[in-house]
Amino acid sequence: MATTKHTLVAIVNDRPGVLNRVVSLFRRRGFNIDSIAVGHSEVPHLSRVTIIVNGTTATVEQVRKQLDKLIDVVKIFDITGDKLTGRELALVKVKANSATRSEIIEIADIFRANIVDVASDSLTIEITGDEDKIESMLKLLQGFGIREIARTGRVAMVRGNLGVMRKKEKPARTRAKKPVTKE
Amino acid sequence: MKKTGAQIVCESLIAEGVDVMFGFPGGVLLPFYDTLPQYPQIRHILVRHEQGAAHAADGYARATGKVGVCMATSGPGATNLVTGIANAYLDSVPMIALTGQVARPFIGKDAFQEIDISGITLPITKHSYVAMDTGSLAQIFKEAFYIARSGRPGPVLIDLPKDVMTDQAEFIRPDKVDLPGYKIPTHGHPTQLKSASKLINEAKQPLIIAGRGVIISGASAPLKEFAEKAQIPVITTLLGIGCFPEDHVLSYGMAGMHGTGYANKALENCDLLIAVGMRFDDRVTGNVDAFVPNAKIIHIDMDPAEIGKNVRVDVPIVGDVGAVLHAIEKMIESSRHIDWIQQLDEWRKQHPLLDIHDSAGLLPQHIIHELYEATRGDAIVVTGVGQHQMWTAQHYIFHEPNTFISSGGLGTMGFGLPAAMGAKVGRPDKMVWLIDGDGSLQMTIQELATLVQDNIAVKIAVMNNGFLGMVRQWQDLFYAKNYVATPLSCPDFVKVAEAYCIAGLKVTKREEIRPAIKKAMEHDGPFLLNFMVEPEENVYPMVPPGAANIEFMERPKKEVSAWQRRSTP
Numbered sequence: 001m002a003t004t005k006h007t008l009v010a011i012v013n014d015r016p017g018v019l020n021r022v023v024s025l026f027r028r029r030g031f032n033i034d035s036i037a038v039g040h041s042e043v044p045h046l047s048r049v050t051i052i053v054n055g056t057t058a059t060v061e062q063v064r065k066q067l068d069k070l071i072d073v074v075k076i077f078d079i080t081g082d083k084l085t086g087r088e089l090a091l092v093k094v095k096a097n098s099a100t101r102s103e104i105i106e107i108a109d110i111f112r113a114n115i116v117d118v119a120s121d122s123l124t125i126e127i128t129g130d131e132d133k134i135e136s137m138l139k140l141l142q143g144f145g146i147r148e149i150a151r152t153g154r155v156a157m158v159r160g161n162l163g164v165m166r167k168k169e170k171p172a173r174t175r176a177k178k179p180v181t182k183e
Numbered sequence: 184m185k186k187t188g189a190q191i192v193c194e195s196l197i198a199e200g201v202d203v204m205f206g207f208p209g210g211v212l213l214p215f216y217d218t219l220p221q222y223p224q225i226r227h228i229l230v231r232h233e234q235g236a237a238h239a240a241d242g243y244a245r246a247t248g249k250v251g252v253c254m255a256t257s258g259p260g261a262t263n264l265v266t267g268i269a270n271a272y273l274d275s276v277p278m279i280a281l282t283g284q285v286a287r288p289f290i291g292k293d294a295f296q297e298i299d300i301s302g303i304t305l306p307i308t309k310h311s312y313v314a315m316d317t318g319s320l321a322q323i324f325k326e327a328f329y330i331a332r333s334g335r336p337g338p339v340l341i342d343l344p345k346d347v348m349t350d351q352a353e354f355i356r357p358d359k360v361d362l363p364g365y366k367i368p369t370h371g372h373p374t375q376l377k378s379a380s381k382l383i384n385e386a387k388q389p390l391i392i393a394g395r396g397v398i399i400s401g402a403s404a405p406l407k408e409f410a411e412k413a414q415i416p417v418i419t420t421l422l423g424i425g426c427f428p429e430d431h432v433l434s435y436g437m438a439g440m441h442g443t444g445y446a447n448k449a450l451e452n453c454d455l456l457i458a459v460g461m462r463f464d465d466r467v468t469g470n471v472d473a474f475v476p477n478a479k480i481i482h483i484d485m486d487p488a489e490i491g492k493n494v495r496v497d498v499p500i501v502g503d504v505g506a507v508l509h510a511i512e513k514m515i516e517s518s519r520h521i522d523w524i525q526q527l528d529e530w531r532k533q534h535p536l537l538d539i540h541d542s543a544g545l546l547p548q549h550i551i552h553e554l555y556e557a558t559r560g561d562a563i564v565v566t567g568v569g570q571h572q573m574w575t576a577q578h579y580i581f582h583e584p585n586t587f588i589s590s591g592g593l594g595t596m597g598f599g600l601p602a603a604m605g606a607k608v609g610r611p612d613k614m615v616w617l618i619d620g621d622g623s624l625q626m627t628i629q630e631l632a633t634l635v636q637d638n639i640a641v642k643i644a645v646m647n648n649g650f651l652g653m654v655r656q657w658q659d660l661f662y663a664k665n666y667v668a669t670p671l672s673c674p675d676f677v678k679v680a681e682a683y684c685i686a687g688l689k690v691t692k693r694e695e696i697r698p699a700i701k702k703a704m705e706h707d708g709p710f711l712l713n714f715m716v717e718p719e720e721n722v723y724p725m726v727p728p729g730a731a732n733i734e735f736m737e738r739p740k741k742e743v744s745a746w747q748r749r750s751t752p
């Protein structure tokens with residue numbers, strides 16, 4: 001079966017060890033995570049994890065279900081099929097001298113990237129966009145000599161009015177709303 | 184009034200209905216053990232090895248349906264629990280594992296007996312906590328028990344730093360848990376229930392395969408009503424044994440690697456498989472590509488992650504097995520399936536389970552059958568892992584859920600004795616028999632001392648074949664009888680028992696079986712029977728590893744005798 005890139009979004013409790021639990025499930029299934037980005041969400045004490053992973057739809061679905069079973073994973077979605085806005089940020093340190101500096105700045109401009117630091121023989125560029133855009137710019141900069149790259153990995157959001165927390169769940173996975181026990 | 188962490192732990196255990204725990208002390212647990220006598224409601228059973236504590240809690244939980252509790256000290260105590268926690272995880276057994284931890288200021292410093300037990304057990308627990316604050320203990324215990332016993336049950340670990348046990352906090356028991364990330368499916372989706380009912384009504388050769396999920400859900404009654412209304416034959420997995428009475432006319436025994444020939448033939452020929460509370464383990468499916476080649480599959484399970492994991496499913500139903508079966512039973516029509524059932528009965532005649540060869544020596548099959556007769560099928564039977572486990576599954580006839588206790592998913596040798604101990608502690612009203620292998624027993628034999636100290640009357644039948652029998656069988660069949668590392672020299676088990684102050688008897692002849700069992704049963708307290716069985720007896724039928732279920736091997740014809748099980752319906 002063909003593997004494709006999947007974008008998973010997990011809303012998790014902001015507690016020690018949670019990331020460990022999430023990542024260890026991928027390791028168990030032998031997945032190599034392409035990128036993982038973690039940060040606060042719109043809800044206090046909940047973090048949002050965006051995971052990009054390569055796999056067949058069936059195996060990714062299996063991991064998604066396993067992740068969903070983790071107590072600290074409040075919600076998880078495979079938003080691959082949805083209309084997405086996906087962005088990544090990269091910082092790139094490029095060799096630069098008086099001869100090449102203006103050409104590099106021109107390239108950055110084309111990609112609407114910002115120069116965030118200028119040193120005697122280098123420039124640091126900040127670029128935001130999807131992976132293709134970042135790759136294209138990096139290709140053009142390669143000839144000048146790239147000293148360092150730092151990338152955040154993709155964060156993604158489904159287009160439209162609804163937040164991911166309001167997304168409908170599939171019928172086969174009927175469940176109680178919220179388990180609250182009383183004695 | 185403020186209480187110490189240790190007091191809060193005890194009060195929380197009591198509030199959760201815990202009246203017994205299996206444990207072993209150590210430095211960091213001293214504050215807990217110092218406090219324990221203030222709470223005489225909690226019976227503490229001192230095991231001889233922490234693995235025994237975990238398996239005992241496991242056996243207790245399986246026999247009673249309640250949460251089993253075990254405890255170990257930090258470091259080596261905690262790591263000794265690991266096999267038992269993994270065992271409970273794979274068989275979905277509700278368990279709370281409490282581990283001591285070094286005091287908070289020492290955490291992360293590689294302090295004496297510090298180990299990251301929550302990290303080690305991450306993939307084998309349903310959830311885990313490191314209690315970093317005395318004030319959070321009450322909430323943690325409430326949540327932990329709730330998680331362990333609800334939904335698909337499993338082990339939950341709580342790591343308890345020493346100073347959290349000595350610090351003080353107000354004990355306020357929360358009256359609810361709020362876990363937005365924890366979902367428990369209840370009723371099946373109406374659309375799926377409808378599709379399932381339609382398939383069931385249309386099926387000509389339907390078959391039910393029932394697993395431990397039925398036992399966990401307490402769904403034996405709805406299963407029986409459903410099977411009877413639609414007249415659908417029932418087979419089980421190893422851990423499903425007992426969820427449907429094996430003397431019922433619709434019962435066709437266990438399927439899979441050492442399942443009955445007729446159960447495996449039924450799988451091959453059914454046109455609809457209704458899989459209930461089971462997870463298509465490879466020991467049940469055989470070569471998964473050749474599994475139920477002619478059937479649609481309805482899969483009913485509590486755990487959405489089990490749906491479609493190993494086999495393709497036509498109608499998935501996620502929900503509580505009992506509720507789903509009950510709903511479907513109301514929706515389907517009564518039917519008969521006369522031809523199909525006749526066909527199965529025909530196969531049952533062609534492939535009798537007890538195709539035993541005539542032997543002057545003792546055969547485990549005979550012994551287990553005699554145990555069944557002597558206990559009238561009313562005992563709780565616990566096993567180790569190996570041939571004796573399969574023979575028990577095949578030849579003891581189980582009528583009730585929670586009476587067959589065995590390590591399925593992990594296949595843990597050494598499970599038997601401590602699990603039997605836990606079962607007897609949980610069900611003192613029941614006769615508890617341990618049917619164990621000479622290899623398995625020696626892995627946790629130290630718990631004989633616990634039986635004596637705590638007066639736990641487990642009856643033990645050792646199938647002593649002088650081999651790691653099941654592995655020897657594979658060497659026999661697939662490695663040209665190259666018996667490497669499987670011959671086993673054993674101690675005189677009766678003498679060993681005697682050294683622990685347990686009465687015992689050695690049995691070498693067939694006519695001695697019955698009186699020996701009688702003696703063991705009449706004896707007040709634990710008793711050990713050392714059955715010197717035929718060393719090279721094999722378990723049949725057997726599906727060779729990697730083969731399709733239908734390719735099951737039977738005993739070579741020349742060995743077959745006329746001995747038949749009397750109680751087979």
Ligand SMILES: Cc1ncc(C[n+]2csc(CCOP(=O)(O)OP(=O)(O)O)c2C)c(N)n1
Pocket residue numbers: 567568569570571572594595596597619620621622623624646648650651652653654
């Ligand atoms: C802890 C552990 N180690 C190894 C095995 C592999 N194994 C499975 S069955 C078996 C032999 C069991 O021998 P015994 O307990 O004497 O039972 P028998 O098969 O002879 O009835 C072994 C070694 C296992 N299941 N568990």
